[in-house]
Amino acid sequence: MSFNIIGKKIPKKDAPFKVTGQALYIDDVELPGMLYGKILYSKYPHARILHIDTSKAEKLPGVKAVITAKDFPPHFRIGFMKDNPPLKGTKVLSTRDEIAAVCAISPEIAEEALDLISVEYEVLQGIFDPLVAMREDAPILHEEVGSNILKLPWRLVCGDVEKAKKESAYVVEDTFTTQWVTHCCLATSGCVAYFDVNNNLTMYSNTQIPSLAQNEFLEALTALGLRNRRVRIIQVTIGGGFGSKLDTYPYEYIAILLALKTRKPVKIVFSRDEEFFATSPRQCTITKISQGCDRDGRLTFREVEMILDNGAYTSWGATTPSVMMMPISSLYRVPNVKYTATCVYTNNTYCQAMRGYGNPQATFAIESSLDHLAEESGIDPYDLRIINANEPGEITPQGFRVTTCGLKECIEEVAKRLNWKEKRGRGLKKRGVGIASLIHVGGGARVYKSDGCGTIIKMDDFGKVDVFTGASDIGQGADTVIAQIVAEELGVPVEDVNVIHNDTDICPWDVGVHASRTTFVAGNSALFAAKKIKKKLLEILSKLLEVPPEDVAIKNGIAFSKSDPQKSIPLARALRRIHFTTGGSMLMAEHFYDPQNENLNKEFRGNLSAAYAYGTHGVEVEVDTETGKVKILKYVAAHDVGRAINPLLLEGQIYGGVLQGIGYALSEKMIYDNGYLKNGNFLDYKILTVRDVPPVEIVIIETNEEAGPFGAKGIGEPGLVPTAPAIANAIYDAVGVRIRDLPITPEKVLKALKEKNKG
Amino acid sequence: METKVQAKGALSSSIRLKVNGKIYDLTVGKDVQPWHTLTHTLREKLGFTGTKVGCDHGACGACTVLIEEKPVLSCLTLTVECDGKSIVTIEGIGDPTSGRLDPLQEAFIEHTAFQCGFCTPGIIMSLKALLDGNPSVTEEDIKDALSGHYCRCISHYHVLRAVKDVIEKRRRNGSL
């Protein structure tokens, strides 16, 4: 297939704004009369609130409102399990618990006012270890729930694991643990809330889920007694998402209430330390995994038991086991699978979505364990993966219907470029190679009842196209990819396509930026809308050119007859002609695309996604055995992306994913000590800089997914899924120690080396 | 003795900043407080919101501006320290009258050297200082200039391509 615009390296549409400083982020929003909100957080991870005195704060000149839990309706809760009051009135369960909030004419006055609020606490014993919280005698953190174990039925059973285990020639068992890591969006969280005279709410927001947030804020308004109001979400330029903005947070409801109380726009923007402790990280996990294979290396079973520290409240972090099931059941062909996960309340921070949504934690365990199995069975890790690689047409134990699958090609490409056969198993110069693969949803994910996205297209009198999409652009390039898809379909230059994606008043519904779904779902939605408008356009052009519709072609904004190219008309003129005439018309079309995927049933079976993305990462490391420091010498990332709509943006997604993954593997960790975050700043939380990034070679495998727009599948998250196990496996190959706890710090490597030498 | 520049009382005086070629006289105690950082003044007082606040503790580099042609963290610089200094922000490069962009900005567009773009103004300022008047820039120099900048979308690869492109074009045109 040949394309004019698809597959081209087209710069991102918002580039001119971003390179000139004109892009407006939340901190740049200024409205007349705007007030500044600040939040008072708990001093203790677990305590009863005996008394809150806000009188001094209220009297401070410049303070316009002070609110506490009393100002919210008593039973108003937010979050996936509705267990989180935006302001806590009787009990605090973590150091990020919001107790009071202030708004004032300047941020400095608001902050000063916070210091004037006095809170009396009765300090309670905190629980910071999920294993302790699971004990029978542990104090119950949420009395209304009655247990520290969340009532979430994460249990997947396919086939007969016990039988398969007995029959396996080789069986391994390991326990892996992962840490809290956080998104570190360069722009901190924030919003501006204001009410008009009709009590309709406008939120300037960073959200990744405008339609869902709109719904949640409407519920809040109803709870506040404002029935049948409107909520308009306007997204500013979003300074990084990575999952962090997939839920609504207490600060947003606090801003809403402050705005309602003062009748003024209220802005809350987090400081960097708030961004660290008061947003929700990737959840930490304890994973027990067992896998087995037969004499020929064919996988026989996989059994995984997992405990997740849910923290004090429940956001999407608690649902990540639903995604972890995907690699556990369907990464490589494995006939018998058993998976259980337990989410446990503690007095730690509560967790949320972060790029990969549980998949990195699960894949770290699966792929590390697979290398262990390779060793146990004496099969080369590469061969073991090739033997078990998924193939097109397969239906996995969980019921995923695999359409396109380039996993084998990915493994082969990576091994070739790493020079696997030469380098593996030598341990020369303390160097080693490792590989790990991934599966991820690549055709949306039916998490909600709808996985859809709407698009409206109109063409104007000048031949230009406006596309109103439900998709959000969080930097990943949704705007540009959608413009390319529409431009390709309509035969207009890509610069003539304007994509509007940031206002719920004019953009159709979409479930949000998650599950690597935007190119696939919003792309298809835009494509089908474009096909509809094109059909209308061709009919009109056929009349104007006096040729049959099938003889009309459009290229570069000019319509012509294929059989007689002399007959041509610029689109703009054609559009004006049908507009400015008696009984004229304008060209518009809409489409709501909802992919052919399925909600998982009660047994967690079903075809979750309309297509699956695959990939393999390979890495060569060098380990300094005296200091334990790991250096990455070479990194290869091969991804089956269906089709690269825009290689420039695609590479960006993979680079970004890989390097966040390397941070996850080697340097990043939120250090909590008895409920207090100890490294909540950019000096002590270690994200890679340009000095630390290794060379990364990207390999794009195109499998042309029939269901995808021009063959594309999702690629937003996969880049960081297999990174940590690929590195861990390479370290093992280099120096013979397997680190089962992330991040793999020099200190851990050194300790393991010492133990190995002792043994 | 304490009459030089003071916040409290009637003895306030003024400071002069040149920002993007324009002179601003600011009264200390009124337009600017002693504890105001340069970031604060640029953004909140003078409206140069292209300068970003990523951490406000000198780690991320998003607030980088040029003071006397050198990249500096405006979040770790007091405005009053900058009395008499010439400052350039992202709004001050390229040609403001014609709207023509700086070659660095053009290259950043062509290579889409960012995703969210929040770190971009600071990065461009550091690279601007690196390239201006420096005929022989090595890869090591570029990495050195970038090492004080966090980018969580991790577009460093595209940034490196963009800078090298500018250097290459410059070489071909025989200009500095």
Next chain:
Amino acid sequence: MIHDFHYLRPDSLQEAMTMLSEYGDRSKILCGGQSLLIVMRQGMVAPEYVIDIKHLNELNYIRFDEKKGLAIGATTTHRAIEKSDVIKRRYPVIADMENRLASIQTRNWGTIGGNLAHADPAGDPAPVLIVLGAEITLASLKGERTMLLEEFFVDYFTTQLNEDEIIKEINVPVLPPRSGCAYQKFNLLRNDMGIVGVAVKVTLNEAGVCTDAKICLGNAGRVPIRARKAEGAVIGQKYDEKLFAEAGKIASEECEPVSDIHASEEFRRHLVSVLTRRMLVAAWKAI
């Protein structure tokens, strides 16, 4: 948010010292502020008066004299030191250390005087300057005094500076012939603060025997620590990697590191041992 203060901008060192004598512990010298503003923002330091001396050109210089050695004025920026031709030529270890100190932006605005006065035991310049035998000159209205830099540091973030004193100058003697220096910090990311840092200077006689060795450990105690016993182990000896390993071990026993979020005490001691050996090798090879 930074607490409100009076900002004072003296025109001369003399004026600055007068201000200091008047405001004493109610004031704080600002000389680049790359550390000071961070601790002020955290509320750990809240001076009533901030006396800004960064612009004082009389303290902004790098001078080299074949006899007196190197003199660096307190307001000289890290970047100026890093880029100084004479320092690159005569004391490459200083230029290399500066190149790895934080970011260019910080090096452009931050000063050597500010860095030393902040007295963070993880600071890079101190260990290197200490092994080079640097002296520091402090000035007040009462006069000047000069001491070895290694005697300047008292405790975490605490120095010999009296309330009325300002750092005026750092002096580094001319290196004797057949001397070599090396410095390395161990960190997770390249431009981070060091988990530990080790600086070494050795001087050999014509027979290749070590006549003088100085080893200084950064972030391995409350202040930069001279590893005197380890030095003793190599003085009088020739190049011997086994011996250097032994010296490393000795150094790891004479330092006083603590456990923190970045590393355990045990790991720090281990790193001191490894880096000391490596820096002895590197210093020898640099001759």
